[in-house]
Amino acid sequence: MSQSVSVESLFTPFHSGSLSLSNRTVMAPMTRGMSPDGVPGANVAAYYRRRAENGVGLIVTEGTIVDHPDASNQKDIPHIYGEEALNGWAHVVAEVHGAGGKIIPQIWHMGARGHVNDYTESEIRSIVDAFAQSAADAKRLGFDGLELHGAHGYLIDQFFWEKTNSRTDGYGGSLVARTRFAVEVIQACRQAVGPDFPIVLRLSQWKGSDYAAKLAQNPDELKQFLTPLLEAGVDLFHCSTRRFWEPEFEGSSLNFAGWTKKLTGKPTITVGSVGLDVEFTSLFTEGKGAGNTGIESLLEKLDRQEFDLVAVGRALLVDPAWVRKIQEGRTNELIPFSAEALQTLN
Ligand SMILES: Cc1cc2nc3c(=O)[nH]c(=O)nc-3n(C[C@H](O)[C@H](O)[C@H](O)COP(=O)(O)O)c2cc1C
Numbered sequence: 001m002s003q004s005v006s007v008e009s010l011f012t013p014f015h016s017g018s019l020s021l022s023n024r025t026v027m028a029p030m031t032r033g034m035s036p037d038g039v040p041g042a043n044v045a046a047y048y049r050r051r052a053e054n055g056v057g058l059i060v061t062e063g064t065i066v067d068h069p070d071a072s073n074q075k076d077i078p079h080i081y082g083e084e085a086l087n088g089w090a091h092v093v094a095e096v097h098g099a100g101g102k103i104i105p106q107i108w109h110m111g112a113r114g115h116v117n118d119y120t121e122s123e124i125r126s127i128v129d130a131f132a133q134s135a136a137d138a139k140r141l142g143f144d145g146l147e148l149h150g151a152h153g154y155l156i157d158q159f160f161w162e163k164t165n166s167r168t169d170g171y172g173g174s175l176v177a178r179t180r181f182a183v184e185v186i187q188a189c190r191q192a193v194g195p196d197f198p199i200v201l202r203l204s205q206w207k208g209s210d211y212a213a214k215l216a217q218n219p220d221e222l223k224q225f226l227t228p229l230l231e232a233g234v235d236l237f238h239c240s241t242r243r244f245w246e247p248e249f250e251g252s253s254l255n256f257a258g259w260t261k262k263l264t265g266k267p268t269i270t271v272g273s274v275g276l277d278v279e280f281t282s283l284f285t286e287g288k289g290a291g292n293t294g295i296e297s298l299l300e301k302l303d304r305q306e307f308d309l310v311a312v313g314r315a316l317l318v319d320p321a322w323v324r325k326i327q328e329g330r331t332n333e334l335i336p337f338s339a340e341a342l343q344t345l346n
Pocket of ligand 1: 028029030031032062063106149151152202240241242271272273274276311312313314315342
């Protein structure tokens with residue numbers, strides 16, 4: 001089979017601070033809900049190990065829950081607190097490292113049961129402390145960094161968004177004022193892990209309840225929003241979009257990861273429908289142009305250094321060897337995503 005596009009730029013190493021990756025591919029965080037009572041078992045470790053064995057540069061785990069009563073609504077979503085869950089994660093880390101991979105946990109609080117307006121300052125303090133404790137444990141267990149889930153309408157994002165945060169104290173108000181909770185979480189995690197442990201922050205403009213939502217309407221607002229987060233100690237921004245090829249603002253083809261990199265000077269991860277478009281692979285198999293949704297456009301953006309890393313979700317959920325197959329041009333062997341894949345830890 002002939003391969004008409006070189007994927008070489010996806011397979012160059014990445015170095016930033018203490019994070020060194022063998023290539024530019026990232027497994028996007030995906031909740032699987034297969035950790036009974038919050039404890040990831042041998043099947044979870046084997047699932048992540050398979051991705052590491054097949055060349056994924058960096059694995060971001062499914063969202064893992066901090067120690068707070070509101071943090072989770074499902075008992076089989078893994079915790080990142082408590083001895084049993086932490087032992088489970090230690091095993092996951094050992095398996096991934098044993099296969100030559102790198103792995104960071106995504107640290108998650110799903111959000112206020114009622115409203116973030118209801119949290120008292122002391123409750124906010126206890127949640128910040130829970131994030132910091134999980135961060136410290138992530139480092140102790142040997143993870144290669146950590147990711148804070150600040151996207152998709154969950155707790156950190158509930159504080160960011162005006163529709164879910166109408167607090168009148170120091171945690172509410174302007175877009176910049178609404179970053180205060182995140183800033184405190186980032187600072188506390190930074191304090192807990194020291195200056196050299198990579199902290200990734202995942203952000204999205206879109207919300208689970210409103211795909212068209214935007215925290216920042218233009219680059220100026222985005223810069224105002226990102227600056228306090230950057231100053232609090234973020235090393236790398238993970239910019240969640242549903243389609244990587246969509247420009248974030250009018251007048252430029254840069255996507256959310258492109259703008260975030262430009263405005264912060266920090267490395268960014270792009271994500272959103274990589275490998276899901278049929279044309280993405282027809283480029284290889286039939287030598288056709290794939291328009292702006294295919295791998296050619298992704299690689300062009302990567303070559304222009306609009307972003308540094310490329311996260312892949314569903315394509316890697318269904319096919320543990322997705323990265324290896326792309327690298328070797330074995331695209332006729334790719335397994336297409338289907339909803340049934342969600343039922344098993346393949
Ligand atoms: C089953 C599933 C579970 C997900 N769970 C999470 C999660 O725990 N944390 C998160 O930030 N995003 C989560 N996402 C979003 C993905 O990380 C990713 O951003 C999204 O699937 C788009 O990438 P894709 O088009 O390559 O799948 C999930 C997506 C899927 C399909």
